[in-house]
Amino acid sequence: MSQRTRAGLLALTLLAVLWGAAAFVPLPYVTYYPGPTVDILGAPDGRESVQVSGHRVYRDDGEMRMTTVYVSQPEDDVSLPELLRAYLDPDAAVWPRTSVYAPEETDESSDRESAVQMVSSQDTAVAAALIEMGEDVPSLVEVVDVVPGSAAEGRLEVRDLVLTVDGKDVADPQDVVDAVTAAPEGRPVTFVVRRDGRQRTVEVTPRDVDGTPRVGVTTGTGFDFPYDVRVDIADNIGGPSAGLMMSLAILDTLTPGSMTDGADIAGTGTITPEGEVGPIGGIQQKVAAARDAGAQLFFVPADNCDGIGGVDTGDMRLARASTLHEVVGALADWTADHDTDLPSCEDATR
Numbered sequence: 001m002s003q004r005t006r007a008g009l010l011a012l013t014l015l016a017v018l019w020g021a022a023a024f025v026p027l028p029y030v031t032y033y034p035g036p037t038v039d040i041l042g043a044p045d046g047r048e049s050v051q052v053s054g055h056r057v058y059r060d061d062g063e064m065r066m067t068t069v070y071v072s073q074p075e076d077d078v079s080l081p082e083l084l085r086a087y088l089d090p091d092a093a094v095w096p097r098t099s100v101y102a103p104e105e106t107d108e109s110s111d112r113e114s115a116v117q118m119v120s121s122q123d124t125a126v127a128a129a130l131i132e133m134g135e136d137v138p139s140l141v142e143v144v145d146v147v148p149g150s151a152a153e154g155r156l157e158v159r160d161l162v163l164t165v166d167g168k169d170v171a172d173p174q175d176v177v178d179a180v181t182a183a184p185e186g187r188p189v190t191f192v193v194r195r196d197g198r199q200r201t202v203e204v205t206p207r208d209v210d211g212t213p214r215v216g217v218t219t220g221t222g223f224d225f226p227y228d229v230r231v232d233i234a235d236n237i238g239g240p241s242a243g244l245m246m247s248l249a250i251l252d253t254l255t256p257g258s259m260t261d262g263a264d265i266a267g268t269g270t271i272t273p274e275g276e277v278g279p280i281g282g283i284q285q286k287v288a289a290a291r292d293a294g295a296q297l298f299f300v301p302a303d304n305c306d307g308i309g310g311v312d313t314g315d316m317r318l319a320r321a322s323t324l325h326e327v328v329g330a331l332a333d334w335t336a337d338h339d340t341d342l343p344s345c346e347d348a349t350r
Helices: 003-022 080-088 107-132 173-182 243-254 283-293 302-307 324-336 345-349
Strands: 029-039 050-053 063-071 093-096 139-146 161-165 189-195 198-204 207-209 212-214 217-223 228-231 264-267 297-301 317-321
Touching: 029 080, 029 283, 050 243, 063 243, 063 283, 080 093, 107 139, 107 217, 107 228, 107 243, 107 324, 139 173, 161 173, 173 212, 173 217, 228 243, 243 264, 243 297, 243 324, 264 283, 283 297, 283 302, 297 302, 297 324, 302 317, 302 345, 317 324, 317 345
Parallel strands: 063 264, 264 297, 297 317
Antiparallel strands: 029 063, 029 093, 050 228, 139 161, 139 217, 161 189, 189 198, 207 212
16 A cells, blocks of 8 residues: 555545544534424314403414424534534524524523513513504503512512502512612512402512522513403413414404404514514524415514525415504405405515
8 A cells, every 4th residue: 555545544534533523513503493383273282272351252263373493492512414404404594603692591591581572472462462452451560580499489470460569659660670679688578469350469578689689570561451361372482473473363362253264374573562563583484384384374574574585485475564453454355365465575675
C-alpha cells in the first residue's frame, strides 16, 4: 500500500469520526413540525369544549379547528441529523434557538409561560366573542398563575378576579404588586376576590424572594362576564395563538344557526378584546396541519401573510384575518358560496 493510499484512508477515517461525533453534538437550533388540530366545537370524552352557563347554546355539526405546532423544547438536544430531517421536510422549519427562547429559559419556565398565555387567551377570546355580540364586558384584574409552593398556593386560584388588596381598589396588575410590596413585613395581605361568581376574602402572608415581598401569583387582564363561558382545552396545549378560533367557536355556540354550515374550518391568530387578530409563530406548520386534517378554509392573520409563501395548501382555501368582525363576515360569505371572493393575503401584499 502506497503512502498516498494510506494517507487517503486515514483522512477518510478521520472524516467519518468527525461526522459521527457531529451527529451527537447538540446544536443551537429549534425545529418546528405540524402538530395536531383540535375541534373546539367538538366534545372530547363526551364533554363539549365550549361550556356555557346562563345563556342558551346552539350546537351544530361543523368544526372550528385550532392548530398547533410541535416545537423542540429549550433544553432539547437537537442534533445534526434532526436538523437535516427538518430542513428537508417541506412542512417543517428550523430556527436559531436565540430567536425562539431566552438564554435562561428552561422547559419548566417555557411550559409555565405557555400555560399562563393560554389562560389569558381563553378569557380574552370569550370577551372578544361577547363584545362582538354587543355585550358589555368590563375588564378586571385576574390571577392567571399561582406558583406551586408559594404563599398563595391553596389560597388564591387561577381565574380569581381581584377586587381589592388591603382595602384598596385594584385597577391594573401593578396595583396588586404595589399593595403587596407596601405591606409590613410578616403581616398578611387581605385579598377580596370573585371566584365562581361569589366574593371571597383571602389572607396571604408575603414571603421574601430575592429581597422583595411576594405572594407568588401572576396577574393579568380579566373580565366581568354577564354569564359563564369556558373553553376546555387539553393541559398540554398552551400559548395565545388559538384566540381567534376560540372566539369563533364561542360565537357559533352562543348564536342561532350554524356559522360553519357543517364545514371544517381552521385558522390561527391571537385576539384582543376588541377583536383585533394578531400574528403567531409557525404559520406554515399550522397551515400544513389544517390541510392534513381535511380543513376546507383556513384563516391566516394579516401580519403572517408574508410567511405563507410556498406552503402547500392542497384543496384548502386561505383567507386573511384582520379582525374578528371581518372573519365572521367572510365566513358567512364563504358558507353561502365556497367560490366567493374572500379577504386574501395577495390583496394585503400588493
